[in-house]
Amino acid sequence: MNKPTIFYPQTEAEFWQKAKEDAVLAIRETLQKQKVCRLGLAGGETPKHLYELLAEENLPWERIVIILIDERYVLSDHSESNLRMLREALLKKISLPPENILAFDTSSTRESAAEEMSRKLTKLGQERNPLFDCLILGAGADGHIASLFEGEEVLNSQELAALSQAKHSAVQERLTLTLKALENSSRAILLLKGSEKLAVVQTLEG
Ligand code: 6PG
Numbered sequence: 001m002n003k004p005t006i007f008y009p010q011t012e013a014e015f016w017q018k019a020k021e022d023a024v025l026a027i028r029e030t031l032q033k034q035k036v037c038r039l040g041l042a043g044g045e046t047p048k049h050l051y052e053l054l055a056e057e058n059l060p061w062e063r064i065v066i067i068l069i070d071e072r073y074v075l076s077d078h079s080e081s082n083l084r085m086l087r088e089a090l091l092k093k094i095s096l097p098p099e100n101i102l103a104f105d106t107s108s109t110r111e112s113a114a115e116e117m118s119r120k121l122t123k124l125g126q127e128r129n130p131l132f133d134c135l136i137l138g139a140g141a142d143g144h145i146a147s148l149f150e151g152e153e154v155l156n157s158q159e160l161a162a163l164s165q166a167k168h169s170a171v172q173e174r175l176t177l178t179l180k181a182l183e184n185s186s187r188a189i190l191l192l193k194g195s196e197k198l199a200v201v202q203t204l205e206g
Helices: 010-033 045-054 082-089 110-127 196-204
Strands: 035-042 064-068 070-072 134-138 161-165 175-178 188-191
Touching: 010 035, 010 045, 010 134, 010 161, 010 188, 045 134, 045 188, 064 082, 070 082, 110 175, 110 196
Parallel strands: 035 064, 035 134, 134 188
Antiparallel strands: 070 175, 161 175
């Protein structure tokens, strides 16, 4: 994976302006080369605000496929659901065809939800590689992305989607795309905002 380009905004407004510009650029550049742009979207408050900004952009959503990168194992109307967050921040404001959203089915068992997502991603990967054109990620203060936490077995998974545990979160039972899936992306935007994320920035600085 290439060394990250790190942008240090001077103000909060600059942070969001740059995040929005980079996300829109990634989408538009992809759509100049491909019929469809595949976006992998994470949960979390920082990514959520970027999704709210993207909802205001005049993007060709019918040519965008959204894959929700991770989920808490709750029903999609639960306050902790990432799909609910995405629906409120973005989906209800745009006209995205229902078939253009891939999310974990938390109405079934966690195992079958992970297996179904793995199957869908495998099919997408067979149609075209890399699997994703752009990922929009947040990171926890501990450096986790998606629901991939240090020391967890899932970090070595050879599946594309798997179960995971978030020991210190309100909802510990998780579903997540794996590193094997996430590393298969043309680009990624990692949103790190707040002093508690400084250690993560310093790790990226190498
Ligand atoms: C989740 C996320 C998680 C999130 C980071 C950053 O389901 O919570 O996928 O990886 O992106 O924890 O979240 P904040 O932006 O809220 O700090």
